[in-house]
Structures are given as structure tokens and as C-alpha cells.
Amino acid sequence: MTVALTILETDARAETAIDAVILAGRYAAERHWVPATSGNFSVRIDSERIAITRSGVDKGALTRADVLIQKLDAPLVAGSSAEAALHTRHYVEQPDTGAIFHIHGPHSTVIGLAHAAGGAVRLDGWELQKALSGVKTHETTIEVPIFANDQDIDALSDRVAAYLSTPVKSDAVRAPGYLLAGHGLYAWGKTAQDARRHVEALETLFQQSMMLRSYRP
Numbered sequence: 394m395t396v397a398l399t400i401l402e403t404d405a406r407a408e409t410a411i412d413a414v415i416l417a418g419r420y421a422a423e424r425h426w427v428p429a430t431s432g433n434f435s436v437r438i439d440s441e442r443i444a445i446t447r448s449g450v451d452k453g454a455l456t457r458a459d460v461l462i463q464k465l466d467a468p469l470v471a472g473s474s475a476e477a478a479l480h481t482r483h484y485v486e487q488p489d490t491g492a493i494f495h496i497h498g499p500h501s502t503v504i505g506l507a508h509a510a511g512g513a514v515r516l517d518g519w520e521l522q523k524a525l526s527g528v529k530t531h532e533t534t535i536e537v538p539i540f541a542n543d544q545d546i547d548a549l550s551d552r553v554a555a556y557l558s559t560p561v562k563s564d565a566v567r568a569p570g571y572l573l574a575g576h577g578l579y580a581w582g583k584t585a586q587d588a589r590r591h592v593e594a595l596e597t598l599f600q601q602s603m604m605l606r607s608y609r610p
């Protein structure tokens with residue numbers, strides 16, 4: 394009985410994670426952050442598994458069949474995006490992470506390329522920074538690192554993991570996200586709601602930063 398009950402509870406957690414992935418994809422598509430089947434979304438089921446979008450599907454019209462169950466200690470399942478390895482590595486090394494959302498939002502994509510040589514975008518003075526978990530004031534400087542885009546996802550995963558395992562060198566606070574230059578934004582949180590808020594806050598903060606640069610009173 395105990396075994397059957399455990400399986401039922403586990404399956405319910407998987408179903409909840411799949412629902413959260415579908416919702417995240419629809420939300421991002423409505424905001425034009427995942428053009429032409431780009432982007433990917435994952436939600437942790439438990440310490441061993443995640444639910445993650447399959448490759449090459451419209452993230453605004455996900456069905457349950459478009460969401461894969463991936464074991465964190467197993468090779469990527471058939472139909473996975475190459476970028477799925479960025480998710481699995483992150484979940485293994487950051488046990489607090491409950492969801493990772495990746496968008497090709499226009500402002501994330503452009504600002505990442507524009508600041509690629511500097512290696513980071515720093516946000517300072519914006520009220521919306523407080524939407525990032527743990528940030529209490531607009532006076533905190535937020536560092537969003539930028540990694541060169543790379544089709545070698547294992548090499549990219551190594552660079553991201555090395556960054557996340559090292560303390561921030563400046564007096565800035567590390568954002569719950571990073572940019573891939575000319576590619577887009579990865580952001581995460583303890584829950585799907587946190588990850589969604591972080592994606593929306595960062596994409597909007599990049600938009601406002603770009604507007605400030607171009608606005609001439």
C-alpha cells in the first residue's frame with residue numbers, strides 16, 4: 394500500500410510540474426519572448442527529476458506530450474533541446490532551484506550582445522529590482538553576467554557552473570539569471586512563480602535601461 398501511495402504522490406508532483414511548464418510557455422509566448430519555437434522551460438519534480446519542454450515546439454501551444462520527464466542523472470531523453478543540459482547541470486548543482494525559464498526576449502537578446510565585451514550588465518536605481526528574490530532596495534547593484542553564445546552546450550555549462558560556484562567579485566548582488574550574448578536570458582527561482590517573476594523583471598529592467606540610454610529630454 395505504501396509503495397502504491399508513494400507512486401501516486403510522485404505522479405501528482407510530475408503532473409503539477411508539467412502544468413507549470415505549459416503555463417510558463419504560454420505566458421512567455423503572449424509577451425513575444427519565445428519567437429519561432431525558441432526558449433525552453435523546466436520545473437523540478439523532485440530531487441531526481443525535472444519536467445522540461447521538448448525541442449522545436451511552439452512554446453505558446455504546448456501540450457502534455459511536448460513536456461519531457463528528464464532524470465537528472467541520466468542522458469538527455471530523445472526529443473530534448475541541446476540546451477536541456479544547461480538546465481540539468483544547474484538543478485544538480487543548485488538544489489534550491491525549483492524552476493528555470495529561458496527566453497529569447499528582444500531586450501535580453503540585444504543588451505547581452507551590446508555589453509558582451511564587459512561580461513556583465515549592472516542594474517542600479519530601479520524600483521523593479523526588488524522583484525528579484527532577496528533584493529530589498531533600488532540602491533542595491535545587481536550583476537547579470539553575460540556569457541558568449543556557444544553551440545557547445547557542455548562547454549557553456551562549465552562556464553556557467555564555474556561562475557555560479559564563485560563569489561561575486563564586486564560589491565554587487567548576483568541576479569538569479571544570466572545572459573547569453575545575442576541569444577537570450579536564463580532565469581530561475583525556488584518556484585515556478587519566482588522564476589516567472591525574475592524573467593519578467595529582468596526583461597523589463599533591460600528594456601528600461603535601453604530606453605534610458607536612448608531618451609533625450
Ligand SMILES: [Zn+2]
Binds near residue numbers: 431433496497
Ligand atoms: Zn535559446
